[in-house]
Amino acid sequence: MSFGKLAIIGLGLIGSSIGHAAKRGKVAGEIVGFDASEDVRARSAKLGFTDRVASTLEDAVKNADLVILATPVGAYKSLAESIAAHLKPGAILSDVGSVKGAVARDISPSVPKGVHFIPAHPIAGTEFSGPEAGFASLFDGRWTILTPPPGADEKAVADVRQFWEGLGAQVDVMDIAHHDLVLAMTSHVPHLIAYNIVGTAHDLEQVTEGEVIKYSASGFRDFTRIAASDPTMWRDVFLNNREAVLEVLGRFNEDLSRLQRWVRDGNGDALFDLFTQTRAIRRGIITAGQDTASPNFGRDKRSDGQEK
Amino acid sequence: MSFGKLAIIGLGLIGSSIGHAAKRGKVAGEIVGFDASEDVRARSAKLGFTDRVASTLEDAVKNADLVILATPVGAYKSLAESIAAHLKPGAILSDVGSVKGAVARDISPSVPKGVHFIPAHPIAGTEFSGPEAGFASLFDGRWTILTPPPGADEKAVADVRQFWEGLGAQVDVMDIAHHDLVLAMTSHVPHLIAYNIVGTAHDLEQVTEGEVIKYSASGFRDFTRIAASDPTMWRDVFLNNREAVLEVLGRFNEDLSRLQRWVRDGNGDALFDLFTQTRAIRRGIITAGQDTASPNFGRDKRSDGQEK
Numbered sequence: 284m285s286f287g288k289l290a291i292i293g294l295g296l297i298g299s300s301i302g303h304a305a306k307r308g309k310v311a312g313e314i315v316g317f318d319a320s321e322d323v324r325a326r327s328a329k330l331g332f333t334d335r336v337a338s339t340l341e342d343a344v345k346n347a348d349l350v351i352l353a354t355p356v357g358a359y360k361s362l363a364e365s366i367a368a369h370l371k372p373g374a375i376l377s378d379v380g381s382v383k384g385a386v387a388r389d390i391s392p393s394v395p396k397g398v399h400f401i402p403a404h405p406i407a408g409t410e411f412s413g414p415e416a417g418f419a420s421l422f423d424g425r426w427t428i429l430t431p432p433p434g435a436d437e438k439a440v441a442d443v444r445q446f447w448e449g450l451g452a453q454v455d456v457m458d459i460a461h462h463d464l465v466l467a468m469t470s471h472v473p474h475l476i477a478y479n480i481v482g483t484a485h486d487l488e489q490v491t492e493g494e495v496i497k498y499s500a501s502g503f504r505d506f507t508r509i510a511a512s513d514p515t516m517w518r519d520v521f522l523n524n525r526e527a528v529l530e531v532l533g534r535f536n537e538d539l540s541r542l543q544r545w546v547r548d549g550n551g552d553a554l555f556d557l558f559t560q561t562r563a564i565r566r567g568i569i570t571a572g573q574d575t576a577s578p579n580f581g582r583d584k585r586s587d588g589q590e591k
Numbered sequence: 592m593s594f595g596k597l598a599i600i601g602l603g604l605i606g607s608s609i610g611h612a613a614k615r616g617k618v619a620g621e622i623v624g625f626d627a628s629e630d631v632r633a634r635s636a637k638l639g640f641t642d643r644v645a646s647t648l649e650d651a652v653k654n655a656d657l658v659i660l661a662t663p664v665g666a667y668k669s670l671a672e673s674i675a676a677h678l679k680p681g682a683i684l685s686d687v688g689s690v691k692g693a694v695a696r697d698i699s700p701s702v703p704k705g706v707h708f709i710p711a712h713p714i715a716g717t718e719f720s721g722p723e724a725g726f727a728s729l730f731d732g733r734w735t736i737l738t739p740p741p742g743a744d745e746k747a748v749a750d751v752r753q754f755w756e757g758l759g760a761q762v763d764v765m766d767i768a769h770h771d772l773v774l775a776m777t778s779h780v781p782h783l784i785a786y787n788i789v790g791t792a793h794d795l796e797q798v799t800e801g802e803v804i805k806y807s808a809s810g811f812r813d814f815t816r817i818a819a820s821d822p823t824m825w826r827d828v829f830l831n832n833r834e835a836v837l838e839v840l841g842r843f844n845e846d847l848s849r850l851q852r853w854v855r856d857g858n859g860d861a862l863f864d865l866f867t868q869t870r871a872i873r874r875g876i877i878t879a880g881q882d883t884a885s886p887n888f889g890r891d892k893r894s895d896g897q898e899k
Contacts, residue, residue: 498774507876508882546840565815579816
C-alpha cells in the first residue's frame, strides 16, 4: 500500500524526517513539502527529502492523498482552516502533535465531510530543530500512537498505520485523554523538569555558569540535552496539555516532598529502596529496545575504540 | 612523576577505571587493589587493571605511596580507622568521594602525622557498577576536583594533581563547602530529581509501567539512565551532603512552583523565554567538550551508518 501524493506541512525535524523516511520506505508516489518560512522552504528544497517544495499551502495539499501537519501545535487551528477548502474528497488529514486533545479541538471543526481526520503522534525526536535535523531512521523501532476519533473510517486508520510502519515505526491506537496523560508522564513533565533544573542552575548565584558547565558530566548535562529542545514546540505543548501536565506534576511534587523529607531525616533505608526500585524500569526500557545498553548512552566511545 | 606503589581500595566502576587509566598512563610502579568483597576481589584479579589484588586491607596499603579510597563514602570512616596504622610516613591518602565535607569529617581524625590527606573527586562515571564497568578513558577530558585541607603539603597536592592528569583528567582545586554546593547543583539534585520522576512513573496508577517503557523515547528514558546508578553510593551521597542538597532543592522547588503557575496561567511568553534561555547552557557544555554534539547523545546511530 502506498499513497499517491503525500503533503508534509511544516519542514522541521519531524517533517523532514518523515520525508526522508517516506523516500526510504517508498510509501508515497510524490512527496510535496511546504513551510510558512520562505527560508526553510529554500533550504528544504536543497536537502532532497521531498520531490518538490510547494510555494503555497494550497498547492501543497491540492490532490494530496495524505496531508500531515508537522508544525508546532499552536499553528494547527489556522492551518486547518486554511487548507480545508483545498483537501480532496477521500483524503486523509493527519498530524504529528505531542498533544491530542487540543489537536482534535482545533482541527476537527475544519475537517470537510469526506475527509478522514486521523491524528498521529510519533514518539521520536532529538534536541535539534529545522529541516537539516531530519534523518530517515528517526522513527525506526519507535512507537507512533494514533488517536482516531470515535467512528473513524477503519480503512483510513489502517492506511495511516501502514504509512507509519513503512517509515519504520511500530503503531498503537489509543484514546485521546489517555494519550495526553501518558505523554504528560513520559515526555511533557520530564521536559518541564529538565527546563526547570537548567533554569535553577542558571539563576543560582553561588555557583557560576562556568562551574555548571565544567562539572556537568556528573549528571546535569543529561538534562541540558532535553532542555535544548525547540522552545516554540514545547511552549505549545504546555499551553495545550495543561490539565494532564498539572496532574502528573502534582504527583511528582508529592513524591519529591517525601524524598526531600527522607534526605532531611537521613532515612537511608527509604532512599536505598527507591534507588533500587528505579533500576528496574531502566532494564525494561533497554529490553524493549527503546534505549541503548551502552554506558552513558554510548556517548563516551573514544576514537581508540575503547568503550568499556 | 610517578608513584612507586598505588593502592586502590574499593574496586567498583571508579576504582577499576583508576586502575585501567593508571596502567595506560604508567603513573605507578605497582598497582595493588583491594575490595571488601571476596567475589569482587576474585573478579578483579582476572580483569588485569591491577598488578595484584591483595587479600587484606593491611597488605594493600602497606608501603603504598598513594592510597585511594574508592568505596561508597559511608564506608570511609571505618576504613580510615582500619588503615591508619599501616600507612607509611610520607604516603598520600586520597579518595574519590562525591561529597567532601563529610569525607574530611570522617577521615581527617584518623590520618597519622606525616601522612598527607588530599581528598579528590573525579567528575566522571556511568550508570554501571562493579569492577567490570571500569575503562581507561573514563576520566579523559573530565575534571577532577581536589579539596586539600588548609595548610596541606604543596608537593603532595601537586603530586595528586599530576596523578589525575596522568589519568587523562583536568584538575581544579576548590574549597570544601563550595565543592559540596557546586556538586549538589550539577550532580546530586539532578540525580534526586531523576530518581524521583522514575519513582512517580512507577507509582502512577493511570499509566502502566509497560506504557512508560514503550513511550520512554519521548524524554523519560534519559532520566532512567541516571536513576539506574548505584543505590549504595547515592544513598551515601544524600546522607552526607544534606544541607547543600536541601538548599539547591529548595531553589529548584521555588522555580518549579513558578513554572507550574506559568503552565496553569497559560503564560506562553514566560515559558518561551525560559525554554530559549536554557539552550545556551547546552551550547556551553558542548563547546567545553563536556558532552557530545550528536543528536540524542549519538545513541541513535544506526548500523547503516546513517546518523542524520
